[in-house]
Amino acid sequence: MKYIKKALTVGLLAGYAGKNADIKDIVRAGFRGKSSDVMLSNGKYHDEWFVPTHTGGGQEFVDVNGQKFTRLYGGGTPDREVLDFLGITDKDVNDFLKRNISQLGEKTRLFTDCLPEADGVWQYAYKVTSNEKEIGVVTGIETIDYSGTRVHIHAFILSPIE
Numbered sequence: 204m205k206y207i208k209k210a211l212t213v214g215l216l217a218g219y220a221g222k223n224a225d226i227k228d229i230v231r232a233g234f235r236g237k238s239s240d241v242m243l244s245n246g247k248y249h250d251e252w253f254v255p256t257h258t259g260g261g262q263e264f265v266d267v268n269g270q271k272f273t274r275l276y277g278g279g280t281p282d283r284e285v286l287d288f289l290g291i292t293d294k295d296v297n298d299f300l301k302r303n304i305s306q307l308g309e310k311t312r313l314f315t316d317c318l319p320e321a322d323g324v325w326q327y328a329y330k331v332t333s334n335e336k337e338i339g340v341v342t343g344i345e346t347i348d349y350s351g352t353r354v355h356i357h358a359f360i361l362s363p364i365e
Contacts, residue, residue, distance in 0.1 A: 204314070206245065207272045210265040212309045214241045214248025220301045236261070243267065254279060257293055260357075264364075271364035274312070278345075278357040289349055296354050299347060303327040312359060314341050324350045339363045 218226065218239030229238040229251060236253035245268050252261030260277030280286065280296050303319070304311065307327075311317035317329040326348040333342045340362045347355035 206267045207265060207270065208309050208313050210243055210246060210248055210267045211263060211272070211274055211313065213243060214239075214250065214263065214265060215312070216305060216308070217241045218248070218250050219252065220304050257282065273362055273364055275360045275362075276345075276357045278355070280355050281353070285352070286354065289352060289354070291349055291354065296347060296349070299325055299327070300355060303347075312343070312345060313361070 218241055225239060227238045229236050231251060231253070234253050235255070236251055236259075238249070238251045240250075241248040243265075246266045248263065248265050250261060250263045253259045254261075258277075258279030260275070262276075263274045265272050280293055283293075286292055286296070299322075307317055307319065311327075311329040314331065314334070316331055317327075319327055327346075328348075329343055329345045331341060331343045333340075335341070340360065343359040343361070345355070345357040345359065346353060
């Protein structure tokens with residue numbers, strides 16, 4: 204599992220989080236989205252996400268040393284009116300999310316809770332909601348609150364592909 208964790212983290216940081224990003228526009232079953240591919244020293248990472256305005260989802264795949272794994276996610280931010288009332292934008296939320304993904308690395312979006320200290324009025328959290336060890340499936344919820352108001356949520360499903 205160590206290599207799966209590393210592959211999901213390295214791939215996400217290189218793709219969506221923007222370090223060395225080679226992000227492409229794609230269409231999947233009529234849905235417009237984005238995609239990134241990252242070649243790893245021992246495999247590959249592929250991510251596709253579909254978020255037309257402020258909600259949607261996606262799926263990541265990794266193949267490391269022949270072991271295949273997927274992480275699915277869905278969610279987003281509230282309507283623009285909520286963010287306007289708070290005096291922030293989708294970009295502010297997205298920038299905070301990317302910064303936390305980058306700083307927390309393998310500590311989040313995987314198999315254990317990640318509850319860092321608040322960053323001023325911003326609070327990031329990732330909580331595992333179930334862990335079916337016999338099957339290998341883990342679910343989790345990632346949230347960002349701003350001044351006590353929820354401004355981001357992603358639900359995750361992590362699963363081996365066998």
